[in-house]
Amino acid sequence: MTQYAIFETAIGWAGIAWGAAGLVAVHLPEREPEVARRSFLRRFPEAAEAAPTPAVGTAIAGIRELLAGKPADLSDVALDLSRTPEFHARVYGIARAIPPGETLTYGEIAERLGDKLLARDVGQALGKNPWPIVVPCHRVTAAGGKPGGFSARGGVATKLKLLAIEGARAAAQADLFA
Known part of the structure; x- marks a missing residue:
């Protein structure tokens, strides 16, 4: 099951979606949280908004740091590559x-x-x-x-x-x- 969360960054409201195998999608920041939410629901109509898992929370923290101009390494964030050529x-x-x-x-x-x-x-x-x-x-x-x-x-x-x-x-x- 795909879950997602919307979160605030230094440049707007971003979104992140995940499943059992890792991140499914990230949505770049928007001015309004509702725009990011609608985008996820268009792409993943079955997705449910949920509290981030610890791993997703770590990814969110890294995204926030990068968008605030601080170095952050996101290379270890697990991605669900099952739909990726x-x-x-x-x-x-x-x-x-x-x-x-x-x-x-x-x-x-x-x-x-x-x-x-x-x-x-x-x-x-x-x-x-x-x-x-x-x-x-x-x-x-x-x-x-x-x-x-x-x-x-x-x-x-x-x-x-x-x-x-x-x-x-x-x-x-x-x-x-x-």
Whole structure:
């Protein structure tokens, strides 16, 4: 059974959903808690709002710290990969190893997967990432210091905001924060 919780962060109300095998989804912060709640119920109509388990509470604490600009390591948070294609899981594993404040390009991840021509596939996998922040897809940029795409609400502006919170050089180069 999927359960979820809505929680406040330094930049708004986020959400997290989990099951027996680990996290099922994370929802980036919204201005209102009800927006995050409705989003989960659209994706998981059978989900029940519940108090976080200790493991989920640890993930929430880490997300809060990161969104407040503090270093937090979320690489040990258990993810339910049962609905995740193998290629996507490999991409997410590499992305999870990128430390706060650092970035890799889509091409660099593709090279780590063994073929630089997979850069577009890497981008498509990250565009379907159900665990933003925990799988820090915002830390993956295009070549040449360009931010690249971001499929979450707010698009590239949200990506740059997350990178700026973490003190990443990619955000400092963007005109949006000059």
